[in-house]
Amino acid sequence: MPRVSPPHGQEPVRGGPGTAKRVYAWFEQRLQLEGPVKDAALHPVPRSTASWWYVFGSAAFTLLLLQIVTGVLLALVYVPSAGEAWSSLNVLNHQIPLGWFLRALHGWGSNFMVAIVLIHMAQVFLFGAYKFPRELTWILGVFLLLMTLGMAFTGQVLRFDQDAYWGLGIGASILSRVPFIGGGLVHLLLGGPIIAGATLSRFFALHVFIIPGALLVFALLHIWMVLKLGINDWPMPGRLVRRATYMEEYNRLAHEDGIPFIPGAFWKDLAFSGAILAAVAVCAYVLGPFGPSGQPDPSIIQTVPKPDFFFLWIYTVLSYLPPEMETPFILIAPLIGIAILLAIPFWAGEGEKSWHRRPVAVLAVSTIAICFAVLTQLGTSTPWSPHMSAWSGDPIPVRYLQTATPLVRQGAVVFQAKQCRNCHSIGGAGGERGPALDDVATRMTLDQMRFKVVSGGGNMPAYGKNLSAAEIEALVSFLETLHPANEPPAYDASRRAVDESRSQPNAGAPPANPAANRGTNP
Amino acid sequence: MRFTASALLACGAALLGGCGHTPGYPPNPILRPTAVTDFATLYSQNCAACHGANGQNGPSIDLANPEYQALVDDATLRKWISGGMPGTEMPAFAESQGGMLTDAQVNALIAGMRRQWSRPDAFGGTAPPAYAQTAVGDPHRGEASYEAHCAICHAATHEQGHEQVTSPMYLALVGDQALRTIMIAGRPDIGQPDWRHDGPGGKAGVPLSTQDVDDIGTYLASLRTMGQQVTTGTSSAQAKSAAPAGR
Ligand code: HEC
Ligand code: HEC
Ligand code: HEC
Numbered sequence: 001m002p003r004v005s006p007p008h009g010q011e012p013v014r015g016g017p018g019t020a021k022r023v024y025a026w027f028e029q030r031l032q033l034e035g036p037v038k039d040a041a042l043h044p045v046p047r048s049t050a051s052w053w054y055v056f057g058s059a060a061f062t063l064l065l066l067q068i069v070t071g072v073l074l075a076l077v078y079v080p081s082a083g084e085a086w087s088s089l090n091v092l093n094h095q096i097p098l099g100w101f102l103r104a105l106h107g108w109g110s111n112f113m114v115a116i117v118l119i120h121m122a123q124v125f126l127f128g129a130y131k132f133p134r135e136l137t138w139i140l141g142v143f144l145l146l147m148t149l150g151m152a153f154t155g156q157v158l159r160f161d162q163d164a165y166w167g168l169g170i171g172a173s174i175l176s177r178v179p180f181i182g183g184g185l186v187h188l189l190l191g192g193p194i195i196a197g198a199t200l201s202r203f204f205a206l207h208v209f210i211i212p213g214a215l216l217v218f219a220l221l222h223i224w225m226v227l228k229l230g231i232n233d234w235p236m237p238g239r240l241v242r243r244a245t246y247m248e249e250y251n252r253l254a255h256e257d258g259i260p261f262i263p264g265a266f267w268k269d270l271a272f273s274g275a276i277l278a279a280v281a282v283c284a285y286v287l288g289p290f291g292p293s294g295q296p297d298p299s300i301i302q303t304v305p306k307p308d309f310f311f312l313w314i315y316t317v318l319s320y321l322p323p324e325m326e327t328p329f330i331l332i333a334p335l336i337g338i339a340i341l342l343a344i345p346f347w348a349g350e351g352e353k354s355w356h357r358r359p360v361a362v363l364a365v366s367t368i369a370i371c372f373a374v375l376t377q378l379g380t381s382t383p384w385s386p387h388m389s390a391w392s393g394d395p396i397p398v399r400y401l402q403t404a405t406p407l408v409r410q411g412a413v414v415f416q417a418k419q420c421r422n423c424h425s426i427g428g429a430g431g432e433r434g435p436a437l438d439d440v441a442t443r444m445t446l447d448q449m450r451f452k453v454v455s456g457g458g459n460m461p462a463y464g465k466n467l468s469a470a471e472i473e474a475l476v477s478f479l480e481t482l483h484p485a486n487e488p489p490a491y492d493a494s495r496r497a498v499d500e501s502r503s504q505p506n507a508g509a510p511p512a513n514p515a516a517n518r519g520t521n522p
Numbered sequence: 523m524r525f526t527a528s529a530l531l532a533c534g535a536a537l538l539g540g541c542g543h544t545p546g547y548p549p550n551p552i553l554r555p556t557a558v559t560d561f562a563t564l565y566s567q568n569c570a571a572c573h574g575a576n577g578q579n580g581p582s583i584d585l586a587n588p589e590y591q592a593l594v595d596d597a598t599l600r601k602w603i604s605g606g607m608p609g610t611e612m613p614a615f616a617e618s619q620g621g622m623l624t625d626a627q628v629n630a631l632i633a634g635m636r637r638q639w640s641r642p643d644a645f646g647g648t649a650p651p652a653y654a655q656t657a658v659g660d661p662h663r664g665e666a667s668y669e670a671h672c673a674i675c676h677a678a679t680h681e682q683g684h685e686q687v688t689s690p691m692y693l694a695l696v697g698d699q700a701l702r703t704i705m706i707a708g709r710p711d712i713g714q715p716d717w718r719h720d721g722p723g724g725k726a727g728v729p730l731s732t733q734d735v736d737d738i739g740t741y742l743a744s745l746r747t748m749g750q751q752v753t754t755g756t757s758s759a760q761a762k763s764a765a766p767a768g769r
Contacts, residue, residue: 090551100548288546295554393571398579407686409712410611410695412581416571417611470694 040227041266044258046250048234050265053127055272056120057226062273063113064219066280067151068212070106078158080204082197085160089292104284110152112280114310117148122365125344128353129232131241135345137225140218142341147215152310154207160200161292167311168195177327230254231265235353242350312379313372397427404481411478414471418463426482434460441482441489448490449476556617556624561634564627568615577639578711582612583700589716590707591640593653599632610697650706651717651732655698655739664741667734671720693746702739705730 028034077096079088092099121141124130130138153171157164168190175189176182191198233253259265321329355362396412404412415421421430424437440449453472456462467475483489558564566575574580577587584590604621606614615621616628623631668676668688676687686692693701708716717730730738 093548286545294552393567395570395575405686407692409581413611470691473691
């Protein structure tokens with residue numbers, strides 16, 4: 001049989017048995033891709049790099065491909081106009097078969113991509129893979145991270161719902177703090193002085209053309225360098241990187257104890273990428289797409305805008321900072337962070353790779369990871385987080401009113417009407433600024449509660465001037481019923497003496513329960 | 523990609539196969555708050571806080587009482603809901619009065635209450651005393667009527683604590699109309715009888731006449747004026763600012 005497709009053949013095709021082969025040969029003769037592809041696929045890599053630790057980069061790329069595919073499909077339906085964006089998402093959600101699933105894949109794909117890119121980065125850092133000669137690979141990687149975050153942010157703006165609207169508003173107000181050029185930057189970001197149609201066009205262009213284009217080019221360059229420079233060898237304590245000798249050492253390692261990249265190392269990449277895609281699909285299927293929440297409209301004030309989970313930690317930090325520190329932190333901290341990331345390979349381009357010998361690096365990564373986790377957790381659970389104004393008119397639990405007197409019932413009305421529940425929960429519903437009041441009567445006597453309501457203190461507003469005497473009396477008589485049936489309310493000993501001498505002829509009997517004739521909750 | 527493909531296929535199959543329950547399927551689009559006309563949503567976001575989850579067992583009047591629904595006409599309901607009851611905690615809800623609801627939403631609330639809570643022939647053929655007080659009552663006669671009809675359950679010394687209906691503190695917070703409404707339509711959710719059963723043991727005694735109700739109302743109001751010296755009273759501005767921020 002004649003040799004049909006010589007790898008770099010210049011001879012004309014002389015016919016062969018299979019049409020497929022002939023077609024292949026026709027293309028190969030012109031494209032001449034087989035050689036480089038084979039080179040790339042079969043190039044030897046050090047045996048130790050065929051590790052499950054080395055799968056995150058390829059998974060990130062797989063997710064990028066998923067985002068591109070799902071993104072293109074979404075763009076077929078999405079209308080990037082201020083008037084129609086929101087409703088076109090609802091069309092996708094409800095009128096196009098599996099449209100909601102497509103949105104969910106894209107949304108979860110985005111979350112996964114951010115997470116995987118971060119993990120990839122931490123792994124590369126801990127394995128010293130940014131050192132010579134892979135400095136540029138790392139630097140491109142830093143830009144890839146920034147672009148991934150940029151995609152996440154611009155993407156949620158395209159949702160153009162209330163969350164997007166307020167997120168953008170907060171972003172703009174951060175930018176506006178830049179000295180001198182703040183106003184100009186806001187104008188540039190929003191395409192005008194306010195959030196409007198032009199804003200959406202701008203973000204659409206960013207999200208669909210500009211950032212993805214750059215992202216793809218950078219990612220391909222990044223991969224090209226990985227192929228050309230070889231996958232980082234497994235760090236061994238004591239094996240130092242030196243500019244003069246590293247290349248030679250690496251080549252020796254790859255050739256003497258090497259395996260071909262495909263299938264030696266590649267099958268793990270494939271398996272992990274597949275697992276990640278499956279995870280995205282499961283999340284998308286079970287948890288569904290993100291938003292759109294309510295229509296974007298600044299005139300709707302009944303809204304609880306929620307920052308993306310990913311940016312929550314920033315809110316926490318900001319709420320801890322004294323106000324005069326906010327602007328410097330917002331503006332300078334990110335720049336310093338990026339500068340440090342970019343400087344790392346130049347600052348520590350040689351030397352020890354193994355994390356066993358780099359305690360500072362390990363400490364830094366773990367500190368950052370723990371801070372991120374703790375701040376995010378605080379952001380979701382502390383009073384300043386979005387659901388502090390969670391009260392939406394929940395009723396008073398029925399059991400709290402079963403034996404109520406008319407005055408107690410009026411107290412409950414006042415409690416609801418004055419929105420004490422914006423800060424206090426009862427029956428599990430309400431804000432978290434103040435303590436839950438379900439058993440407040442076991443902690444405080446009537447007089448203490450009256451004092452607290454009238455004079456406030458410790459973040460509790462003073463209501464003395466805003467409530468009538470009758471309202472206060474009703475309110476505290478309602479609060480006084482808030483205690484478990486088996487636990488008597490707190491009681492002032494001096495009052496007990498007065499009450500007993502007045503109404504208890506037989507001194508041996510247990511003291512009268514002061515709430516007995518005011519009603520208690522069972 | 524194989525994984526996604528099979529996951530996609532599985533999901534597609536689940537959807538088409540009609541096992542129906544797709545956990546991730548998004549909820550219906552969130553309407554602009556003023557576009558919501560669903561009674562259940564409107565009621566639970568705006569009224570349940572004070573009038574109870576299903577129109578009963580809340581701290582304030584049980585709107586789900588069929589006798590109440592039979593007693594009050596649409597125009598009155600609209601007046602109270604739109605404008606609130608000045609001097610009480612009942613807030614004004616109409617946008618024109620500083621509230622958050624459109625006229626269409628107020629109408630949806632009224633229609634919804636009628637649909638869910640009114641029952642034909644709630645009064646069993648007897649005509650109740652008039653909903654609104656037109657004549658001025660006599661407080662002394664009122665006191666006597668109170669003793670005859672109400673004190674059996676609301677005596678100052680009653681051990682179960684029903685004494686506070688006449689307490690100035692309570693009366694300072696509740697409006698004349700609410701007292702009258704309670705007397706006539708009762709509050710089945712808390713055990714307050716209607717006008718036919720105000721009497722010893724809640725048994726059908728002599729039903730209250732319109733005049734009895736006028737008198738008792740005036741009597742209770744006179745007790746309130748005594749209490750006014752201790753209280754400053756709620757201004758209508760406060761009642762308005764109390765409108766809960768619905769979502
Ligand atoms: C702005 C938020 C806020 C609102 C609104 C608010 N509270 Fe408070 N409340 C607090 C905070 C915070 C505390 C804890 C104060 C402290 O540290 O002593 C508190 C404490 C209390 C306490 C003492 C509880 C305890 O266990 O120590 C009572 C009683 C109370 N509030 C009642 C009310 C009532 C009644 C209203 C409505 C009229 C109300 N609060 C409205 C924030 C609020
Ligand atoms: C059969 C006994 C009974 C009679 C008679 C009776 N009530 Fe009541 N009333 C109750 C009960 C039970 C409650 C609920 C418990 C409570 O609030 O103390 C109540 C509650 C009330 C309330 C408070 C309602 C609220 O929303 O908080 C008012 C006002 C009231 N009654 C007025 C009257 C008046 C006026 C009369 C006489 C015309 C009267 N009641 C006759 C049993 C009675
Ligand atoms: C902050 C508490 C509060 C909320 C919220 C509230 N109400 Fe009321 N409502 C009251 C009180 C208190 C009264 C009795 C006023 C009085 O004491 O005279 C009342 C009275 C009424 C009355 C008149 C009863 C009568 O005597 O005829 C109607 C009707 C009513 N409410 C409907 C509603 C509807 C509908 C909503 C929701 C849109 C609502 N209320 C929300 C507190 C509230």
